[in-house]
Amino acid sequence: MLKKIGIIAGVFLLNVNIYGENCASVGDVKKWGGHYYTITKHRVTWREANKIAEELGGYLAIPNSASENNFLKTLIPTPKYAWIGIYDPQYMQNYCYQKIDCLCDDSRFRTIKNKALTYKNWAVSQPDNLVMKYDIYNGKQMVAPLGEHWVAMSSIDGKWADFGNHFDKYNNPVKFYALIEFDKAPVCFTPTEDDPNIKDYKKVQCNTKIFDERTGTISNGKTYDCLKDPNGNYYCPVDLAPCGIKWDYKDGYSKKIVDRKTTSVKCPKGYGYSPKVKKCVKIEYCY
Numbered sequence: 600m601l602k603k604i605g606i607i608a609g610v611f612l613l614n615v616n617i618y619g620e621n622c623a624s625v626g627d628v629k630k631w632g633g634h635y636y637t638i639t640k641h642r643v644t645w646r647e648a649n650k651i652a653e654e655l656g657g658y659l660a661i662p663n664s665a666s667e668n669n670f671l672k673t674l675i676p677t678p679k680y681a682w683i684g685i686y687d688p689q690y691m692q693n694y695c696y697q698k699i700d701c702l703c704d705d706s707r708f709r710t711i712k713n714k715a716l717t718y719k720n721w722a723v724s725q726p727d728n729l730v731m732k733y734d735i736y737n738g739k740q741m742v743a744p745l746g747e748h749w750v751a752m753s754s755i756d757g758k759w760a761d762f763g764n765h766f767d768k769y770n771n772p773v774k775f776y777a778l779i780e781f782d783k784a785p786v787c788f789t790p791t792e793d794d795p796n797i798k799d800y801k802k803v804q805c806n807t808k809i810f811d812e813r814t815g816t817i818s819n820g821k822t823y824d825c826l827k828d829p830n831g832n833y834y835c836p837v838d839l840a841p842c843g844i845k846w847d848y849k850d851g852y853s854k855k856i857v858d859r860k861t862t863s864v865k866c867p868k869g870y871g872y873s874p875k876v877k878k879c880v881k882i883e884y885c886y
Contacts, residue, residue: 622787624651625779631670635781635788636660638674638681645749645762648682648777649711656785659684660778661710663718668757671778675754681776683759684711687728687748694746695727703727708750708761722753726761733766741766751775805835828866828879836874 625637639651652658661684662668675681687707695701705726708716728746735741747763764772784790805825826836866872866879873880 622655625655625787626674628781628785628788629674630784630788632667635783635785636671636674637779637785637787639777639779642774642776643682644772644774645682645686645777648775648779651777652684652779655779655781655787657779657781659711660780661685661712662720662752665718665720668718668720668752671752672754672757674778675752675776677754679754679776680751680760680762681754681778682749682751683778684780685709685716685750685759686711687761688713690744690746690748691728692746693728694730696730697732698724698727698729701727701729720752720757720759722756722758722760725759726750728761729763729765731765731767734764736766742771749773752778826871828871835871 624641625639628635628637630636635657639648643651649659659682660671662671671681671683685708688709689707691707693702693704693707701724703721703724703726705716705719705721707728708726710716726747728748730746733741734745742764744763747761749762750759751762752759762770762773762775764770781788805823823836870879870881872878
């Protein structure tokens with residue numbers, strides 16, 4: 600599914616490169632413990648999740664303590680799982696076949712930063728590197744990679760389990776939400792006025808990139824400075840028309856000036872004026 604990234608109000612730090620502005624694919628960015636975190640809005644494969652995190656200038660979240668793990672748990676929709684930045688980079692073959700003689704050995708796992716695990720919160724009998732009945736059929740491998748090499752966290756109790764692709768309609772390939780972590784305020788983070796670092800933020804921008812959910816790829820786009828409506832809401836000055844199926848402008852109005860060079864507009868909170876359709880348009884991402 601192709602998704603138009605219409606309004607991407609991202610806050611940029613001065614002299615910091617713009618990392619891929621794929622803000623439409625993630626939820627609100629929250630600050631905790633000096634780092635910043637978000638979660639994807641849709642389920643993706645682990646590899647797609649890793650790419651989205653990199654495009655945003657972050658990485659799949661690494662729980663380094665019980666308190667951080669508990670915070671991350673609160674970001675996951677219930678009852679769901681979400682990928683974290685722990686995986687088996689060597690794709691070890693110490694497989695467990697249908698829960699027979701399974702060895703729950705986590706020594707094969709590393710963080711996405713290639714570090715040993717300093718904190719662990721495995722569920723009972725995890726990780727098991729499970730190979731299910733039809734993953735190998737008539738001597739032929741039906742999924743790739745074989746086994747379970749990526750780690751996801753449960754929204755119920757914050758426990759971890761290893762997951763992989765299995766030959767059934769639900770897990771080929773396996774997809775979950777993904778938790779993303781940033782060491783510094785990312786492009787998608789909008790600081791509040793009481794943020795002590797507010798002076799470091801310079802301008803708000805938007806981008807017209809396209810995110811292809813099927814492949815996890817992002818096309819080239821153009822970046823524009825966002826504008827403010829009379830209520831102080833940011834909106835992107837271009838490409839608002841594709842959001843037309845969700846127009847809601849009953850509380851706003853626009854006035855056309857004869858010379859067409861300027862427009863006198865007053866939009867309600869949460870709406871921005873679209874020169875393209877000459878109406879107040881609800882500020883939201885396009886899906």
